[in-house]
Amino acid sequence: MIKEVLVVEGKMDIAAIRKAYPDDPPDCIITGGFTLAKHTLDDIEKASKRRGIIILTDPDGAGERIRKFLAKRFPEAKHAFVPREDATANDDVGIEQASPEAIRSALAKVRTAHIDVKETFQSADMVRWRLSGADSAAERRARLGAALGIGYANAKTFLLRLNHYGVTREEFDEGIRAL
Structure with missing residues (x-):
């Protein structure tokens, strides 16, 4: 319910x-x-x-x-x-x-x-995991966003959502492994 x-x-x-x-x-x-x-x-x-x-x-x-x-x-x-x-x-x-x-x-x-945003994720994470700057970045963000429940977004907004919606490093890592 x-x-x-x-x-x-x-x-x-x-x-x-x-x-x-x-x-x-x-x-x-x-x-x-x-x-x-x-x-x-x-x-x-x-x-x-x-x-x-x-x-x-x-x-x-x-x-x-x-x-x-x-x-x-x-x-x-x-x-x-x-x-x-x-x-x-x-x-x-x-x-x-x-x-x-x-x-x-x-x-x-x-x-x-979250109002008290924790900067858990950085631009470097986006590049490292090919969520930004790679040919497949948009597709990877779409798949990871669906898995994490934060939706699809461009790289800048995706990074903001990772930090603002309380995504943990463990959830992120699990989602990356699933990609």
């Missing part, structure tokens, strides 16, 4: 989540895209204070912009990421395209951004 309220982009996302949790679907709030009306932000704020929120936006540019905006406004929010390859069908990318298994997997790997 998910006690937090999921923040998603649209009605079809909720339908996909209900397929993933048919017996006990979590409560959701729809952003309606990046417009984020005042009443929607008020609803998200109330949910955040009462039960907590999990941001589950699409793994595309618009979804990332919404996530960044909400993360700034609600720093205590949790984050779930469905990998892009698991959220793509019919030339469309979004949570509504994800399988129930992909949604459950993402919500099983929820991360919280």
